[in-house]
Amino acid sequence: MKTTQKLKNLLISEIIPDLEDAIDELFSKIEKAKMASIKDREELKELQEMHKECKDIVKEIDNSEIDEDEAKELLKELIDIKTL
Secondary structure (H helix, E strand, O other): OOOOHHHHHHHHHHHHHHHHHHHHHHHHHHHHHOHHHHHHHHHHHHHHHHHHHHHHHHHHHHHOOOOOOHHHHHHHHHHHHHOO
């Protein structure tokens, strides 16, 4: 299996759903508190940016805009992050 396909699979099956869950949890926390702290707003913005970046990477893979070397590097970074 190509590295680009492994990267896409990881993004679609694990990373993006995890980010969506974290965003939902944060929205729920903010809703219960009836307000968002600066920390919560910053975290929400960061999570939303990461979510968008992951979706963009999937699109780039679909459009063959990412080569195997770049995919290998991204995959390694994401696996490192995921294991933390």
